Amino acid sequence: MTVSEGVPSEAARRHHLLSQEIDDANYRYYVLDAPTLSDADYDRRMRELKALEEEHPELVTPGSPTQKVGAPISTDFANVEHLERMQSLDNAMNDDELTSWDDRVVREAGKIAAYLCEPKIDGLAIALVYEDGRFVRAVTRGDGRTGEDVTYNVRTIASVPERLAGEGWPELLEVRGEIFLTVEGFEQVNAVQAEAGREPFANPRNAAAGSLRQKDPRVTAQRPLDMLLHGFGAWRGGRQPDSQAGAYELMREWGLPVSDRYEIVEDMAGVRAYIERTGENRHATAYEIDGVVVKVDQFPLQRRLGSTSRAPRWAIAWKFPPEEVNTRLLDIKVGIGRTGRVTPYGVMEPVTVAGSTVTYATLHNASEVERKGVLIGDTVVLRKAGDVIPEIVAPVTGLRDGSERRFEMPAECPECGTELAYEKEGDADIRCPNAQFCPAQLRERLYFVAGRKVLDIEALGYVAATALTQPLEPSDPPVRNEGDLFHLTVDRLLPIKTVVREQRTGLPRIDPKTGEEKVVTFFANKEGEPKKTVEILFGELEKAKRQPLWRVLTALSIRHVGPVAAQDLAREMRSMDAIRNATEEELAAVDGIGPTIARSIRNWFEVDWHREIVRKWAEAGVRMEDEGSAAPQPLKGVTVVITGTMEEFSRDSATEAVQDRGGKVTGSVSKKTGFVVVGESPGSKYDKAVKLGVPVLDEAGFRVLLAEGPDAARNVTLSVEE
Incomplete structure (x- = not known):
């Protein structure tokens, strides 16, 4: 809450509270059709709010309820930055991978007193923010840093409380969980879809995602969405739990939806027993699950173990073996991708596998069809790899009756008629070379x-x-x-x-x-x-048109230039002209590029119609240069490792600060590392830096590095005795 200059703090707080209550009442009246305030109570609050604004005109803003017409609210899914990065989980697909994870955890953190096990819900990741016990925002995972604001839609979910119950909750709490449809709810939604003549959703997760992202929250309110929490991000103030289980119990006390199916076990034998029980009863739950999440329960050990750039080291997701079914392979056809790659795919009798109806499944390339020995007309084993991507595993040869036939890769592109060809001898993929006109x-x-x-x-x-x-x-x-x-x-x-x-x-x-x-x-x-x-x-x-240069580069579909390579190029070259005019050697010298990508970039820009695309986009006003293209890069050539928790920098903001100055951030310490930046609980990377004699900076030293460069930072490095 921002207190307007010259307004008594008590008046500002009262104005803020009344505004929230009136906005909430409008939402419940217009969107949910379930008002919680009587007309008299609503009018009393509105009169008090107007009186405050008359006495203190500084409080009047375009967002005040007195300035808005009471009308149905719609969502625009604005991008919102997460308070803490919303990470994913690493997977264990077999017992060896689970054992390897546990061995590393014990090696880095010592004996683990307790593990928390819980079902992995097949839903849509969400982050909810509560301020002083009041629900204020809901944001999807997005890319982990930034997600979409779906607050109004999440407010329609009955299991999400508007206010926390009990006492002792933090002044700011960000909780994470999964939004889902139960199996019964999924059937209800599809029944409504069928009655309206619309296509049914393929599976509960798709239905939940589609329901949550409705532009009109009133549509979302008609879908029986539910939610369960599995963790938190920001937690400021209030009672501080010392374990995952303790956090869950506090959340439960505050009225937040927490699973009743988690268990605390003492060792990996208990983990394996829980996984086995959950797998055997996989379809006994009201909602779809696709695995088990195993976490180190104690927070001090979680902090010591830390995270990689994408996932916490203190947790692992055990993925259930994909469900397999048999169905008939009716035909094998080919599809043409954006780079001309020809991909055979199977057309099957529709079959339900892992909760969704499957009609098509990839066969990757002609060699894969041959390797698997699949014939058109076969009964085949179909599974969803990772319970997501349909895959033909193998034919059931014992059911062949002689009517089956071999697949022949077409000689011509099915859409433009151009003769298909391998780019060079030994390639696995055949392509349509007619990139310009296909x-x-x-x-x-x-x-x-x-x-x-x-x-x-x-x-x-x-x-x-x-x-x-x-x-x-x-x-x-x-x-x-x-x-x-x-x-x-x-x-x-x-x-x-x-x-x-x-x-x-x-x-x-x-x-x-x-x-x-x-x-x-x-x-x-x-x-x-x-x-x-x-x-x-x-x-x-x-x-x-205003997107950054790396996105524009990615959009050109240059072979081998995905988002990561595009970011490396944009950070180093700063403009499309610089990239277009660079030699192959100059491109290859860019960190993260190398000769193969460099050659691909040069080849792309040598084609007339490719250059014409760039020219037309530039004429239309598409951004072709990043701001600050002439800015100094004092950390160019400097490699930095960041470990531990800092007060003023998140891991992402620290990484971006180094990259903006031309430096590179890596995840491992070596003799070539320029600096290791340590916050609280730095773990083994600090130890390795000391052992190798790599300069170590605390947060204050890191600020010197960013502001004054590596020479100044070397004068403030920590001594190895520290």
Whole structure:
């Protein structure tokens, strides 16, 4: 809460409280249709709020309830930075991997007195923030640093309390958990979908994700979403537990939804017994689970073990073996990817596996089809690798009747007719070399450009990408290559009719009512007027122009240049011109690039139509240079290892601070390490730095390194005696 200058603190606090209560009442009245305040109570609060603002005009803001019309609330999924990074979990797929994890934990932290085991819910990760006991925000995992604000939608979930119960809760508490649909709730949602003539959701997780991301929270409120917590991020003030189990019990006291299926065990024998029991009763729970999470229970040991860049070292996810079923392989077809790669995939009799209906499964390449000995017409064993990706494991040869036939890789691209070829002898993948004119490759590239990890263009989904590149009417596509994307006009969009294609295969979708290919007018309504989608698309295209250079580089679909390599290039080169004009040797010298990627970049820029894409984007105003391109990089060539917890820097912000100054952050200490920065509970990396004689900095020394460079920092390094 910000106290306005000149306003008594008591008046400011009262204004803040009344504003929250009125906003909450509006939400419950307009969205949930379940008001908690009577009209008289609502009016009394509003009158008091207006009186405060009349006495203290500084309190009047555009966000005040007195300045807003009481109308249905909608969400815009604004990006929000997590208070603490929201990490993932490392997986153990077998007992050897589980044992290796435990051996490392014991080696680094000593004897573990207790492990906490709990089911791994197959849901959608979420972070809830409570301030002074009041629910204020809900954010999806996103990329771990930044997620989407889904507060209004989460408020519709009955198991999420608006206020914490009991006492002793922190002034700020960020809890993490999973939002899900029970199996029964999933069936209810799909029944409603069927009655409305809409496609059913494939599985409970997809249904939960789709329900949570509704633009109108009233739609979310109609879906029986639930939530269970499995941890926390920020915890400031209040009672401080000393274990995971203790935190769960406190959360339960405060009315937060915590699983009743977790157990504390003393050793790995207990862990294995819990895993076995949970696996045997996997489908006995009300919700889908896909494994077991094992955690070191004591917080001091968790802090000592620390985390990698993506996952805590004190926890592991035991993944259940993927479910396997038998089904009939009706055909093997091929799909064309954005780089021209030809991928065979199986078309099967639809079958339910691991909770979802599967019709298609990848076969990777022609060599893999041959290796597995799969024939068209076979009964095959199908599983979902990691319970996610459908995979054909093997044929059931004992059921063959002689009608089966071998798969022959087509000689020509099924979408442009170009002769398929291997780029060089020994390649596993065959490709369509017609990158410029193959409609499949262009469609896939355009869809890739819009992805969340690339330019993040809402309203440019798979159907829209198809419409822009392969319209039925008019025959001239608005987008002949990616360069045209930022030069679209409404007039070009409205006449477009297109065949809807399946995202997984690129095949035309068949309308079940007519048996014909499904055709849509994607951008115009029945009256020929622009749909809301058009307005959203153009707004998103304007936003995309301001994306940082590394995202623009990724969007070009240069072979081998993914987000990581693109970030390395952007950090070093700072502009598209510098990258385009660099020699192969200069590119290869960029940390993280090397000769293969350098050669690929040079080859890409030597193609005329590739350069034309960059030129058109630049003309349209797409960002081609990062700010501060001439800024000094005092840490260029310096490698830094960061360990322990600092007061003013999170691990991510410290890493970004080093990278912004040209330095590199790695996860392991060696003789080539420039500095090791240590916070509280630094662990073994500090010990190794001392052993190798690597300069060690505390947080104050780290600030010197950032502000004054490596020479100044060497004068404030910690002595090995410390």
